[in-house]
C-alpha cells in the first residue's frame with residue numbers, strides 16, 4: 119500500500135512509517151528526572167484532561183490523516199507513558215505519506231470536548247443523594263440537572279465554549295520503515311512491548327520523593343475529573359451522569375483511568391484500524407498454533423497433535439486412532455486426572471520455550487531475529 123519508490127538498480131520499495139505523537143508541555147521539566155521544576159506552576163489539570171482524552175485526539179488525527187492522504191490509512195499503535203507522566207503514542211502506518219503532510223495534520227488536529235462545565239466542584243463534603251430516580255442536592259433536595267438537560271443548555275448557548283480542547287505538542291517523530299530491516303524489527307518490538315505492560319509499570323521504576331509527589335499531584339486531578347459522560351465524578355460538579363443508578367459516588371468511578379497506576383490512561387491502549395491485517399480472530403488463533411508447531415518442529419521436538427482428541431484423527435494405517443469408551447475408573451480421582459492434564463500442559467509449554475531458544479526465535483536481548491516479535495504483533499492485531 120502507498121507510494122512505490124524505485125532505486126537506481128531498478129528494485130522497488132514500498133515503505134511504511136513509524137510515527138510518535140506527543141502531548142504538549144505543562145511546565146518546565148527537570149531533564150532526565152521527569153519532574154517539574156516548579157510544581158506549583160505546572161498545569162496538572164490540563165495534563166490530567168489531556169491524558170484522560172488522548173485517544174479521542176488520536177481518533178481525530180487518523181480521520182484528518184485519511185482525508186489528507188486520500189486513502190484509508192491503516193495503522194497499529196499503542197499508547198505509552200512518558201517519564202514526565204504524559205502519555206504518547208507510537209504507531210506503525212502502512213504506506214508512505216509525505217512528512218510535510220503528517221506535520222501539517224498534526225499541527226492542525228485538535229479535539230473539543232463539548233461537555234457541561236466542570237471547573238468548580240459543587241459537592242465536596244456533602245454528596246448528592248439518590249432518591250430512586252434522580253440524584254438530589256443534599257441541601258435543597260431538588261434533583262440535579264440531568265446530563266441531557268445540561269447538553270441542551272450547552273447547545274442553546276451561543277457563547278458556550280468547549281470544556282476542554284486537546285492538541286498535540288510540537289514534538290513529532292516520523293521514520294520510514296522497510297519490511298525486514300533492523301529498524302522495522304526494532305519498531306515492531308517497541309510497539310508489542312507495551313501490549314503486555316501496564317502504564318503504571320512504565321511510570322514506576324526508579325523513583326524518588328520528588329517523582330512520587332509528581333505522581334500524587336497528577337493523580338489528585340485525574341481522580342476527580344470526569345472521564346466520560348457516565349462518570350460518577352459528574353455529581354461533584356452538580357450534574358447527573360448520563361446513566362444514573364444507586365451507589366454513584368465521586369472519586370469512586372470504576373474506570374481505571376482514575377487510578378494512581380494509570381494516571382488518565384484508561385481503556386484504549388491499543389488503537390488499530392479495521393483491515394490492518396484483514397484477518398479474523400479465528401485466523402489469528404490458527405496462526406498462533408502454527409507458529410508454536412513450527413518452532414517445535416524446527417528444534418526437532420516431536421509435536422503432540424493438538425487435535426489428538428478429535429474423533430476424526432486416524433493413525434498412519436488409516437484406522438481410527440482412538441476407540442472411545444466411557445471412563446469408569448481411571449485408577450484415580452478426578453483431581454488426579456486434572457493434575458495429569460496440568461502437568462502435560464506444562465510440559466508442552468516447556469518444550470515450546472526450549473524450542474524457541476534452540477531455534478533463536480525468541481532471543482531476549484540481542485534481538486537478531488524478529489520472528490517471534492512480528493508474529494506476536496500479527497497475533498494481537
Ligand SMILES: [Zn+2]
Pocket residue numbers: 343344345346348349350351371372373376
Ligand atoms: Zn470516571
